[in-house]
Amino acid sequence: MTHRLAAVAALLLGLLFGPAWGQIPGLSTGASATEQAPAVVSTPPDPGQLPANWWHYFDVEGDALKQHVDTALSRIDTVLASLMGAAVEEGSDYAGRIRANLKALPAARSQQDVEKPPTAALHARYTPEELLQAASAERQARAELQREQAERDRVARALKVAAKLLDDQLAAYLKMSADDPARITRGLEIMAGRSALAVEREHLRVLNTSVTAREARAAALAREVETAGKRLVATPEALRHNASRLEQARQAVEESRQRLVKAMGKAVGAVGDTPQARAESRLRRQQVVRAAVEELSGRVAVAILEAESDLMELLSTDGVPAGLRGRLTEWGRLATEADSQSKDWAERSADERDQASELLASLSQSPEAPERRRMEQLAQSRLKLAQETLVAVSRQEAASEDLVLLSQLLERRLLSHEGYLRNWLEWTWQGIHSITLGALNTLNHTLFKIGDTPVTSLGLLRVLLILFVAWWISHLFRRGLSRIGERREGANAAAVYTLGRLAHYVIIIIGLMVALASIGIDFTNFALVAGALSVGIGFGLQSIVNNFVSGLILLFERTLKVGDFIELDSGVTGMVREINVRSTLINTNDNVDIVVPNSELVSSRVTNWTLREAKRRVHVAFGVAYGSEKELVRKAVLEAADAVPYTIKHQRASEPQVWLVSFGESSLDFELVVWIKAEGVKRPAAVQAAYLWEIEGALARHGIEIPFPQRDLHLRSALGLREHEALRTLAERSARESNGR
Numbered sequence: 098m099t100h101r102l103a104a105v106a107a108l109l110l111g112l113l114f115g116p117a118w119g120q121i122p123g124l125s126t127g128a129s130a131t132e133q134a135p136a137v138v139s140t141p142p143d144p145g146q147l148p149a150n151w152w153h154y155f156d157v158e159g160d161a162l163k164q165h166v167d168t169a170l171s172r173i174d175t176v177l178a179s180l181m182g183a184a185v186e187e188g189s190d191y192a193g194r195i196r197a198n199l200k201a202l203p204a205a206r207s208q209q210d211v212e213k214p215p216t217a218a219l220h221a222r223y224t225p226e227e228l229l230q231a232a233s234a235e236r237q238a239r240a241e242l243q244r245e246q247a248e249r250d251r252v253a254r255a256l257k258v259a260a261k262l263l264d265d266q267l268a269a270y271l272k273m274s275a276d277d278p279a280r281i282t283r284g285l286e287i288m289a290g291r292s293a294l295a296v297e298r299e300h301l302r303v304l305n306t307s308v309t310a311r312e313a314r315a316a317a318l319a320r321e322v323e324t325a326g327k328r329l330v331a332t333p334e335a336l337r338h339n340a341s342r343l344e345q346a347r348q349a350v351e352e353s354r355q356r357l358v359k360a361m362g363k364a365v366g367a368v369g370d371t372p373q374a375r376a377e378s379r380l381r382r383q384q385v386v387r388a389a390v391e392e393l394s395g396r397v398a399v400a401i402l403e404a405e406s407d408l409m410e411l412l413s414t415d416g417v418p419a420g421l422r423g424r425l426t427e428w429g430r431l432a433t434e435a436d437s438q439s440k441d442w443a444e445r446s447a448d449e450r451d452q453a454s455e456l457l458a459s460l461s462q463s464p465e466a467p468e469r470r471r472m473e474q475l476a477q478s479r480l481k482l483a484q485e486t487l488v489a490v491s492r493q494e495a496a497s498e499d500l501v502l503l504s505q506l507l508e509r510r511l512l513s514h515e516g517y518l519r520n521w522l523e524w525t526w527q528g529i530h531s532i533t534l535g536a537l538n539t540l541n542h543t544l545f546k547i548g549d550t551p552v553t554s555l556g557l558l559r560v561l562l563i564l565f566v567a568w569w570i571s572h573l574f575r576r577g578l579s580r581i582g583e584r585r586e587g588a589n590a591a592a593v594y595t596l597g598r599l600a601h602y603v604i605i606i607i608g609l610m611v612a613l614a615s616i617g618i619d620f621t622n623f624a625l626v627a628g629a630l631s632v633g634i635g636f637g638l639q640s641i642v643n644n645f646v647s648g649l650i651l652l653f654e655r656t657l658k659v660g661d662f663i664e665l666d667s668g669v670t671g672m673v674r675e676i677n678v679r680s681t682l683i684n685t686n687d688n689v690d691i692v693v694p695n696s697e698l699v700s701s702r703v704t705n706w707t708l709r710e711a712k713r714r715v716h717v718a719f720g721v722a723y724g725s726e727k728e729l730v731r732k733a734v735l736e737a738a739d740a741v742p743y744t745i746k747h748q749r750a751s752e753p754q755v756w757l758v759s760f761g762e763s764s765l766d767f768e769l770v771v772w773i774k775a776e777g778v779k780r781p782a783a784v785q786a787a788y789l790w791e792i793e794g795a796l797a798r799h800g801i802e803i804p805f806p807q808r809d810l811h812l813r814s815a816l817g818l819r820e821h822e823a824l825r826t827l828a829e830r831s832a833r834e835s836n837g838r
Contacts, residue, residue: 144284191285198292205299210306223325235318331409350395357388404503450483556616567608647695664704720764722804737791743777
């Protein structure tokens with residue numbers, strides 16, 4: 098049933114698209130594409146009448162292929178002779194490409210596949226030097242394999258695109274009319290593309306076999322490197338040879354450092370705005386890069402030789418070389434540095450190479466002149482130096498890989514020699530040590546400069562630590578003073594506080610000077626710092642400095658001390674708790690803390706209730722009704738004053754007194770004038786309330802009336818007596834209600 102459906106489909110397609118469709122390989126009826134091979138076409142292709150399977154004419158080998166190529170080229174020459182007009186030039190171009198491709202096709206098909214290399218025999222013993230040689234060979238094989246894989250992938254992608262384009266061209270060609278004059282040139286174009294595609298496919302075939310062979314070689318070398326790492330031995334000759342090489346490598350590193358310093362000095366002096374000066378400056382900078390590559394490569398070479406020595410010592414003895422773990426950590430950092438620097442140097446050198454090449458190309462079109470010759474010389478020097486640097490960077494990268502390989506071998510040997518637990522503990526301690534050293538190195542980097550003095554992160558931490566120690570000493574000193582003041586009853590708390598604050602300022606200033614001296618600031622130039630500070634004060638710090646100086650004035654003048662009870666112009670009253678650098682803390686009797694700037698306490702009027710004397714005289718006002726006996730009032734109020742605990746008693750100059758101060762509208766106005774104790778001075782509202790409470794009780798006990806306001810209302814009118822009495826009664830009731838409220 099399936100074969101019948103396929104036959105019907107092929108018949109319909111043939112009716113729709115003509116006889117050319119049936120010539121497409123794989124669409125013939127009666128068999129699948131896998132059951133029949135495409136038959137070789139015996140007729141040479143005609144560009145004007147190309148069938149879909151025209152390329153099968155070249156599916157032959159050997160001499161037959163050469164004969165078919167010659168026949169096809171003769172046919173093409175005949176077709177070219179029939180072309181006319183503009184088609185002659187286009188057709189000749191396609192014919193030339195067809196001729197070149199078809200002539201190259203027999204040689205491409207006869208090219209043999211690359212055979213896999215024979216497996217190299219592994220040695221029974223390897224020295225570390227032989228291990229590195231095998232690793233270098235394996236690395237080179239991997240690089241060649243990557244290059245060929247990239248080439249193969251590029252060719253495969255190009256062939257895929259070309260094949261798709263040819264399929265589209267052939268489909269368009271088959272739809273063209275047989276009488277179309279452009280059919281011949283389109284046929285020649287298709288033949289040129291298809292012949293080129295065939296040659297490239299043969300090239301891809303060879304590339305595939307070459308990639309396979311290189312994969313086998315790289316895998317074999319990788320196995321050799323792995324085997325060599327397990328079969329390492331140390332010989333006395335190798336140890337002596339390695340020691341000699343190590344000494345030479347260290348000398349080479351010292352020489353490369355000197356060359357680097359010289360190159361950097363020359364690069365600093367190479368400045369200018371002319372094209373020649375800029376070119377010379379770039380050349381000097383590239384010389385610095387080249388010298389830096391040599392210096393770093395030398396350090397890597399020394400590390401490799403040291404690793405070889407440690408590895409051979411570990412192989413020949415039972416002990417671990419002294420300082421091996423520290424060297425392993427250092428080698429790891431060196432490999433990381435080399436990897437990072439190599440990328441940067443490679444990018445800079447490649448950019449320098451490209452710019453020098455562009456400069457040479459532009460100079461070649463410039464007129465002859467002495468300046469041009471000098472610029473060409475500089476550009477050629479830059480180009481050569483950049484290329485040499487790129488080669489040196491690639492060698493350095495290979496050396497870094499060798500160093501990593503030896504480090505890994507040493508780590509594995511250490512693990513098997515010491516065991517997992519001890520090895521883990523050692524590496525943990527080494528890691529902590531390495532992190533600490535790295536942090537210290539980072540902290541020693543310069544952040545900024547004060548004059549000519551560099552300031553580092555470590556210096557800032559030292560400054561903060563010294564200031565913290567100074568603050569802690571000040572805190573302990575002030576705490577000790579407070580305890581001494583508490584133990585001694587006669588000690589003045591305000592004096593203790595003032596001494597503590599002054600000591601705090603002195604200790605902090607000394608600590609600040611020591612901290613600044615610890616980072617190298619020269620105090621002989623303090624006048625410059627003071628001048629800069631004065632400018633800063635003038636622009637934005639004057640308020641802070643004003644408050645600070647005012648605080649010092651308060652401490653030294655002692656018109657305001659800690660523990661004093663004061664009253665401000667705003668009416669706020671409270672006890673002084675602290676006198677700080679910028680402000681003074683006042684605590685009210687309602688336990689509200691009020692922060693007042695020191696400058697306000699110096700420049701404004703402040704009432705200090707406890708400046709010289711702890712006691713104070715207060716006036717408590719009260720009134721009694723007219724007609725009350727004055728002596729009885731005095732007696733009652735003095736009894737009330739004596740009952741209040743704040744009253745100072747039995748002192749001639751401080752005895753309580755009762756004064757008649759005025760005749761009020763509805764009362765005789767008196768004042769109790771009484772001296773109160775120190776504890777009452779700081780509680781004025783409570784004192785006033787206590788005396789009023791006792792006075793009211795004493796007056797009530799003695800039958801003395803406390804009056805309330807009264808008014809007499811007199812009405813004159815022509816109303817009758819009854820209405821007049823009613824109005825008077827109403828007025829008296831209103832007056833009583835008003836007095837009651």
